[in-house]
Amino acid sequence: MTGNAITTMPRPCRCLNGVWAFAILTLVCFCLTTAATSAKPSLTPLSLTETPHLPHVNPKFRHPADLHQLFFLQRTINANTVVYTAHFDAAGNLDTETPVAVYWRRFQDQGQVMPLRWYERAFGFGVRLRTTDTPNALRLTFNGLKSHPLELRQTAPFTAAFFARINNRDYRLIYAYLDVDESGLFPKVTRLRLYTNDPLTGLYVTHTIAVSGGAYTE
Structure with a gap:
């Protein structure tokens, strides 16, 4: 695919050769508050589960429901959530300047919006x-x-909507959830759950992936 670049640094797709790429992306996003990684994580698919309703993996954490929401990311460490939304013009078409916005929902506090820090924007989210x-x-x-x-x-x-190609199927992305082990010196990602929708069946599909070596240094 070719075209002109649209720069959307401050703000938030059928082209993905498996769940690996998105898993790695999610792990990268988790370590945005750190300066470096100690090792590249190893990812192992565990299961694929279909359900008629979207699972709420952690009922203690609110799910965002922002206007024109595309996707969100949560972690076990706290309720703060990264949210992606679409921007449209007056005619309902994606805005040509900034089609996607990304920001924090500080659910650990009062749910207020907080902009990404510069390094979170530049190197991950x-x-x-x-x-x-x-x-x-x-x-x-x-x-x-x-x-x-x-x-x-x-x-x-x-x-x-965001779309990813996983196992030769197009899935609409809804949210991701990271299990983080904080018992050691540094936090370690142990599992990723990616929640999607299959447009062909209407079912919600949970992709569960084990993570090893997902430790990050500050």
Whole structure:
């Protein structure tokens, strides 16, 4: 796919060769508050589960329901949540300047919005988008994992979604949840759960992935 770059550093896709890329992306996002990693994590798929309703993995943590929400990320360490939303123009089309916004929802406090810190935006959660040959679709890459694009698709006026290709199927991304072990000197990611929707069946699909070597130094 080719096109002109759309810079969306302060704000938030069928092109993904497996769940690995998204898992690595999520782990990169987790370590944004650290300066370096001690080792690259090893990822092992454990299961794929289909359910008629979207699971709420941690009922103690609120799920965001922001206007034009695309995706969110939560972790066991606290309720603070990273949220991605779409920006539209007055006609309901994705905004050409800043189609995606990303920010914190501080659910550990009062749920207020907090902008990303510069390093969170520059090295992990921030995104870049490029136009494609497909109408109403943009190629999206996260700054923390530029080699594995997703696709941002506009599906109707004022409606858009992130899509990933996993095991030769297109899934709509909803949220990710990281299990973090804080018992050692440094926090360690032990498991990733990626919650998606299968547009062909309407079912919600949970991809569970074990993580080893996911320790990060500050």
